[in-house]
Amino acid sequence: MNPPILLVIDHSHKANPFGDYLSEILKTEGFMAHEKADLTRIDLTFLQRFPLVLLAEARPDASQREMLRGYVAGGGKLVAMRPDPALADLFGLRLVGERSEKLLQYLGVNASSEIGHGIHPESLQYHGVADEYEVDGASAIAWLYEDDTTPTSYPAVALNRYGHGQTVAFSYDLARSVALMRQGNPAWAWNGAGCEDGDGFEGIRPVDAFLRQSGESWVDPAKIPIPQADEQQRLLGNCLMALAEDAVPLPRLWYLPEGKRAVLVMTGDGDDVGFEEFDTVMRTVEEYGGHFSAYLLGLEGDPSPDQVADWISRGHEVACHVYVAGEQACPTRRGVESACNSFTARFRYLFGCPPGPSIRHHWLTWYGWTEAAEIAQEHGVRVDFNYYHGRQWRRPDGSWLQGYFTGSALPQRLVTEEGKPLEVFQQLTTWADETQLYRQELGIEGATQVVRDMLDLAESHFPTVFIGNFHPGGFKRRNTEPWARNMMQEAVDRNLPIWSGEELYNFIAARDEARFSDQAWDGSRLCFTLESKPAPQPLALMLPMHFGSGRLSEISIGGVPAGFTTRSFAGRDYAFVPVPSGCHPFVASYAANP
Secondary structure, three states, rough: OOOOOEEEEEEOOOOOOOOOOOHHHHHHOOOEEEEEEEEEHOOOOOOOOOOOEEEOOOOOOOHHHHHHHHHHHHHHEEEOOOOOHHHHHHOOOEEEEEEEEOEEEEEEEEEOOOOOOOOOOOOOOEEEOOOEEEEOOEEEEEEEEEOOOOOEEEEEEEEEEOOEEEEEEEEEOOHHHHHHHHOOHHHHHOOOOOOOOOOOOOOOOHHHHHOOOOOOOOOOOOOOOOHHHHHHHHHHHHHHHHHHOOOOOOOEEOOOOHHHHEEEEEEEEEOOOOOOHHEEEHHHHHHHOOEEEEEOOOOOOOHHHHHHHHHHHHOOOEOOOOOOOOOOOOOOOOHHHHHHHHHHHHHHHHHOOOOEEEOHHHOOOOOOOOOHEEHHHHHOOOOOOOOOOOOOOOOOOEEEOOOOOOOOOOOOOOOOOOOOOOEEEEEEEEHHHHHHHHHHEEEEEEEHHHHHHHHHHHOOOOOOOOOOOOOOOHHHHOOOOOHHHHHHHHHHHHHEEEOOOOHHHHHHHHHOOOEEEEEEEEOOEEEEEEEEOOOOOOEEEEOEEOOEEEEEEEEEEOOOOEEOOEEEEOEEEEEEEEEEEEEEEEEEEEEEOO
């Protein structure tokens, strides 16, 4: 049987290459059952096999436009990114014109709408071009804004009925916007001589694609506490769930293990230290039941092969702290390639094994928009922690901002300017000794309060993977140990995992490869198979608690009833079920809800 969602991409639309990135967004949002097809290779009969179609930004010809109209008129459900103005009638809209693109531009969700309920109610940034439409039969789910506080009459997202079907139009392209929000401005990325060190602090890092020394910023500092990209992806998820409500219940996977709202990953940049300093931090992390990622630089001595083997046997990750020596202020592609080659070869030679899959560079040295990650990918790197919350973000009163300058609290693949997703997942480093303790000078209690506040927000609103970075050389000498212990104690008190970067990747990989198949819906029972590989902790299945006039009454796995918990998320009620690894048939029964 076909999956419930078809992603249609117009690969001939060269003006926007980010269509395939919508697949990464769907997977992050837990919609693992979707199929991809090129617009030029489908017809109406093919479309009608899918209850939901997600159309990437495209410029269909006349016959393709009629195909889409016919699909919706016959009962299909279509979500389109910045649709062709010639299809305005299909979306209940009337074109006014293209909106002038600005450095800082905003939209706001209509929190009173069913689909917008549960999404962050304040204005959110978007990037890329948007179209201005007047509503002509549609209902607005979100509005374009003039500035961060002033809505316009032009919808950013609109819902419409057409024939027997329904449509949702995003007046901007979510895929392009999310990529640019997460990774910064490609035009500001460092590509050699003549480029600018964006933040003015010595060294070229990923954050330099978010700032200019003139004071221009790619992200509104006031929005840093909000994972803006994540919230807009959830809005897409709500659109799909709402459109499916008279077709088929959509199973999803939760972002984190066992339905948890946060994970703590403990890492340490080695710089000029060796075995004793690393081992001290590892044994401290072990006291809290966790594991640690050690990034070895090797300037002042290396652990022995037996010591590294012992760390790995205890569950820790050992990886490279790549140093592009002499090029911190002006990195070159050749220099980054040479450093990755030599550090990886040296690691294999010394320890007889490849380095772990996560990485953070010394000085966070970065080249290009994604070139540094592309080079690392060739050496087996799969999770990048170089996007680093540092000393750049302050309020007008001088107080420090904490949060998500990339707009995301969750791992997602990096994507090239050509729209090709990499095998490397990007994850922001949220907390670091040199940030909250050394440069922000918050003190142990102040830095601990940052941890508490952000964990509270994760548990109430924004699911988050928190990355902590503790330089082993300063763990005792600079008294960062108390903050590390407070951080891990908070995780223990909240029953959250404390992982290494490698464990995070193993979970991401298992979730990313999990698949729903053989879905069937008879009006009261949803049958499907979920296949997944082992993960450090179980994945979590999400099922809508309500569907049509029914309410979820029972879930069975392989014929055995399974318990579930209920939770509201992004304005909708779901049942959560831990998922054993392997291939298992599920049956979800919906009983009439009096």
